[in-house]
Each structure stands twice: as structure tokens, then as C-alpha cells.
Amino acid sequence: MPSVADQTSLDEFLNEKCRLGNVSPDEAHYVFDCMIQRQPTPPMSSFIMLFTALAKNKHYDDVISLLKRFNPTGSFPNLILFNIFLNCLCNVSRTCEGFAVFGRILRRGFFPDTVTFTCFIKGLCREGRIMKATCLFKKMKAFGCRPNVVTYATIINGLCRTRNTSVALKLHEEMLKGNGEIEAICTPNIVSYNTLIDGLCKDGLLEKAKELFSEMTSRGINPNVVSYTSLIHGLCCWGKWEEAKDLIVEMMDQHVQANVVTFSVIINELCKKGNIVKAYELLELMVERGVEPNTITYSTLIDGFCKIGKLDKANELFELMIQRGVNPNTVTYNTLIDGFCLAGRIDDARELFDAMTNKGCRHDILSRN
Structure with missing residues (x-):
């Protein structure tokens, strides 16, 4: 000590x-x-x-x-300690206790500040109580508090997570232009932009998402890997593969390094939609750009090829991953063994089963219904 x-x-x-x-x-x-x-x-x-x-x-x-x-009574000598206490309560989903602390703040003659309200809003959003969080956000003005960029980013995130993207978008515009009573309040940060872009993509509002992406760059906020991944994933989800591919190239040309998670998420989406050829093209782009595929990346593609009956291609990919030093896991083996069994290639399935046993992977043959 x-x-x-x-x-x-x-x-x-x-x-x-x-x-x-x-x-x-x-x-x-x-x-x-x-x-x-x-x-x-x-x-x-x-x-x-x-x-x-x-x-x-x-x-x-x-x-x-x-x-x-x-202080056993919870009546602290200054607002900073109250805010620390409140922040911790809200971060462990004890927001109801936080309201009792709020009462003590008022009784002690302190005026809650932006930090106080932001703690509450974050806690309520964490607990899924988005309507309560929104009401509290609106009440800040009555206490003479103005939300800052962190407050806005917090409530926007909560709204987008609960599919209230249109309301979140209005708050974004309020940040930029004011609400009719005051001029622009604060400048959105990359967190609020990323949250909105992701929410808009999930709602299929790709044009608006792209518009925000451009707005972000025009304001001097450089998109990061999260910004690009959200928009690329959205484009893939809605069948706009060529745009997604162009954005991947742009991303890397801008020296924003796509990671294996970025690629794997997109490959998974393409495989779910049966677009295995495009998914495989993305695997090749990964390797070309120096991003090493991992077990999840390969397993996803192997599963995709098995589902469309291209067992030889799936097996070729399986052997390729081993050559590149990427170890198959139980899911990889089970997927390919199941594919061989369903195609009547029992000898191939048995051979792979033995290899799986030698590797020490558990046996859990999956069944496609």
C-alpha cells in the first residue's frame, strides 16, 4: 500500500x-x-x-x-461531490436513488448544473427510460442550464438506440441552428454524428446518413473507423454494394485503417443476403490492403459457401485459412462437417471430424433445418 x-x-x-x-x-x-x-x-x-x-x-x-x-447522510459540502455521487449511481443503474440525491442538492441550496443533468440523462438512457430522459433534457432550461455537446450526444445516442432517430435528428439540428429562442447551442462532435449516421442507416434513410457524413467532413470533423463502418454497413444492408466498396477504398485512401471487425461485419451482412461473390471479393480486398482476416471472417464465408452448396469452395477456403496460420474453431469445423453431411459426402465429413478431434475441438455437429 x-x-x-x-x-x-x-x-x-x-x-x-x-x-x-x-x-x-x-x-x-x-x-x-x-x-x-x-x-x-x-x-x-x-x-x-x-x-x-x-x-x-x-x-x-x-x-x-x-x-x-x-458523509452517511449523503449531504455533501459542494456540488462537485454531489455530481460525482450522482454520476456513479447512474452508471450502476441506480438512477432512482439519484433523484433522492437531486433533492438533497436543492435542499442544500445548490443549483444543479449541466453536469448534474447530463449524469441523469445518461443513467436514464442506460436504463431504457428514454421518455423520462427526454423530459429531463427539456427541463434543463427551467433550472438555467444549457446542454453542452456531451449532453446532446448522450440523449441523441439514447434516442437512436430506441429507434427514435427522427427526434434525435431534430436535436442535432437544434444544436446547429438553435431552437428559435437562442442561436446555435454547440457544435456536434464525432460521437453524435456517428450515432446519428448509424441510426439513420438502420432506418434505411441512407441519403440522410450520407448527407450527415458530408456535413461532418465539411465542418472539419474527420470521419473515423466508426463513421465509415456505420455507413458502409448501412449501404451493404440495403443492397448498395458498389457504393459500399467505393467507400471502403476511400476510407483507406484517407488513412483511416479499416480493422478486421469492420470487414467481418460487412462480410457477414453480404453472406446473410446470399451475396457470397461480393463477400469473397471483400476478403481479397482485406488481404490486398494488409488487414488479416480472422477465424470469424473465414468461418462466416465458409458458412456462406456451404449454404449455397459450394462445398469445394468452402473447403478451399478452410485449407487457405490454415495455410495462413488462422486456426479454425468449433464453429468452423461444425459448419463444414454439416455441409459435407447434407451433401452426402460422408467420407469428407468423417475425415474432417477426425481432424477436429485431433485439434481438441468439441464435437457439436449443427443441423440445418
């Missing part, structure tokens, strides 16, 4: 470990015990640094526990 025998050593711990967020729960509990026993008590800023470091590492239950020891 760290030595915090005097104020100097405590300050070193707070500045060196807490500022970097490099604090374990055990260390935090030990240091907290030392702090509350010390006379005089360390300044409030020291406690805030300790709690903030724990919260950043998502040790929310530990923060709640320590804050309750710090």
Missing part, C-alpha cells in the same frame, strides 16, 4: 497516481482511511481527486461506498 504518512506524501500520491487514474480500489480505501483520520482533515480537493480517479476507472460501487462513509 502507498505511504501517505504526511501531507507531502499524500500530495505526491494524489498528483502522481490519481491524476493518471492509476488507483486500485484497495489503494483508494486505504488512503481514504488515512485521510479521514488525519488532523487537520485534508482539503476537500484531495477527496475529490481520489473519488474522481476511482470513477474514471469505473469503480463506481467503491466510490459510492466511500462517499457514504465520507
Whole structure:
């Protein structure tokens, strides 16, 4: 455990470990015990640094526990501590308790700020209570609070996740143009753009999604791998493969490196739609661009070829993955064995079954109905 025998050593711990967020729960509990026993008590800023470091590492239950020891009544001396407590409660889906904390904030004469409301909105969205989150968002103005980009990104994400994309889009426009009472509130960030693009693609509103993608770049916000992947996936879902392929090339030309997950998601979508040829073309593009396919990528394509009865192509791909040092898993073996059995190629199935046994994979032959 760290030595915090005097104020100097405590300050070193707070500045060196807490500022970097490099604090374990055990260390935090030990240091907290030392702090509350010390006379005089360390300044409030020291406690805030300790709690903030724990919260950043998502040790929310530990923060709640320590804050309750710090003040069992939950009536803290400043709004920062209230907000830390509220944030942790909302992050562990205890938003109802958070409303009790909100009451204490008001009773102590503090004015809730944008951070207070954003914590609540995030917690409510996490719990799927999007209507309550939206109502709270609208009530911010009554408390003299203006939402910031994080608040907007949070509520937009909640709305898109619950398929309320049209409402989210209106909030995006409000961010840019104001709501009739005030001018533009804040500039959307890449998180809110990515969330909206993904939501619009899932709703089939590809033109609007592409429009937002262009708007983002025109505002100097460079699309990242999430932005490209969302739009590419949407294009594939709605049968616009050539546009998707062009966007993949553009993505890499812009030095946004597509990863194996990006490609695998798109390959999976193409295979589900029976477009195996295009999926295989994408596999070749992956290799050409230096992105190594993984077991999931190969297994998805093998399954696709099996479903359309191209067992030789599936087996060729199976052998190719082994040559490239990618190990088949149980799903890979089961898929190909099942395909051989359904095609009456029992000897091939038995040979693969034996290879599977030698590799130590469990036997779980799948059945296509």
C-alpha cells in the first residue's frame, strides 16, 4: 500500500497516481482511511481527486461506498461531490436513488448544473427510460442550464438506440441552428454524428446518413473507423454494394485503417443476403490492403459457401485459412462437417471430424433445418 504518512506524501500520491487514474480500489480505501483520520482533515480537493480517479476507472460501487462513509447522510459540502455521487449511481443503474440525491442538492441550496443533468440523462438512457430522459433534457432550461455537446450526444445516442432517430435528428439540428429562442447551442462532435449516421442507416434513410457524413467532413470533423463502418454497413444492408466498396477504398485512401471487425461485419451482412461473390471479393480486398482476416471472417464465408452448396469452395477456403496460420474453431469445423453431411459426402465429413478431434475441438455437429 502507498505511504501517505504526511501531507507531502499524500500530495505526491494524489498528483502522481490519481491524476493518471492509476488507483486500485484497495489503494483508494486505504488512503481514504488515512485521510479521514488525519488532523487537520485534508482539503476537500484531495477527496475529490481520489473519488474522481476511482470513477474514471469505473469503480463506481467503491466510490459510492466511500462517499457514504465520507458523509452517511449523503449531504455533501459542494456540488462537485454531489455530481460525482450522482454520476456513479447512474452508471450502476441506480438512477432512482439519484433523484433522492437531486433533492438533497436543492435542499442544500445548490443549483444543479449541466453536469448534474447530463449524469441523469445518461443513467436514464442506460436504463431504457428514454421518455423520462427526454423530459429531463427539456427541463434543463427551467433550472438555467444549457446542454453542452456531451449532453446532446448522450440523449441523441439514447434516442437512436430506441429507434427514435427522427427526434434525435431534430436535436442535432437544434444544436446547429438553435431552437428559435437562442442561436446555435454547440457544435456536434464525432460521437453524435456517428450515432446519428448509424441510426439513420438502420432506418434505411441512407441519403440522410450520407448527407450527415458530408456535413461532418465539411465542418472539419474527420470521419473515423466508426463513421465509415456505420455507413458502409448501412449501404451493404440495403443492397448498395458498389457504393459500399467505393467507400471502403476511400476510407483507406484517407488513412483511416479499416480493422478486421469492420470487414467481418460487412462480410457477414453480404453472406446473410446470399451475396457470397461480393463477400469473397471483400476478403481479397482485406488481404490486398494488409488487414488479416480472422477465424470469424473465414468461418462466416465458409458458412456462406456451404449454404449455397459450394462445398469445394468452402473447403478451399478452410485449407487457405490454415495455410495462413488462422486456426479454425468449433464453429468452423461444425459448419463444414454439416455441409459435407447434407451433401452426402460422408467420407469428407468423417475425415474432417477426425481432424477436429485431433485439434481438441468439441464435437457439436449443427443441423440445418
